[in-house]
Amino acid sequence: MTIARTTLGNSGNGALPRPVSAPTLPDVHAPDGSEIRFLLGIDQGTTRSSVVEVTLAAGQISRPVRHRTVEECWYVLSGIGDVWRTPETDVSGGQIDRVRPGDALAIPVGWAFQFKADDGAPLTFLCVTMPPWPGADEAVAVDQGGLGRPTV
Numbered sequence: 001m002t003i004a005r006t007t008l009g010n011s012g013n014g015a016l017p018r019p020v021s022a023p024t025l026p027d028v029h030a031p032d033g034s035e036i037r038f039l040l041g042i043d044q045g046t047t048r049s050s051v052v053e054v055t056l057a058a059g060q061i062s063r064p065v066r067h068r069t070v071e072e073c074w075y076v077l078s079g080i081g082d083v084w085r086t087p088e089t090d091v092s093g094g095q096i097d098r099v100r101p102g103d104a105l106a107i108p109v110g111w112a113f114q115f116k117a118d119d120g121a122p123l124t125f126l127c128v129t130m131p132p133w134p135g136a137d138e139a140v141a142v143d144q145g146g147l148g149r150p151t152v
Contacts, residue, residue, distance in 0.1 A: 054126075058117050062116070084115070
């Protein structure tokens with residue numbers, strides 16, 4: 001997944017970055033299996049973060065992953081679901097949190113995570129990565145998550 005390849009404009013020439021809208025169709029599928037729509041990245045003038053809209057279809061469970069160098073901040077826009085997170089050093093099994101619109105959470109660098117959308121609707125959230133998403137090698141598969149077998 002490369003945020004920098006988006007075609008939403010380039011502010012490197014000193015021009016004021018223009019507002020952007022989420023694309024109707026996903027730009028890519030993340031290593032965890034969710035749909036990604038690029039919003040802000042290097043092409044839009046950011047230098048220390050990137051922003052994407054993430055959607056996991058209703059009733060689906062993501063693949064568990066861990067990030068090598070980025071932390072993420074999530075803000076839930078729609079849907080209800082569960083998020084499992086655990087630090088790399090946690091042997092107790094981690095923590096599961098119920099999320100709904102208006103909730104925010106952090107995925108610190110190195111933490112494993114997995115998420116699930118309830119059956120009623122997709123789970124959609126804004127995801128800010130710091131630093132900007134570096135590429136496909138950033139996410140590392142985790143053998144087992146805390147929400148069951150992935151469905152994507």
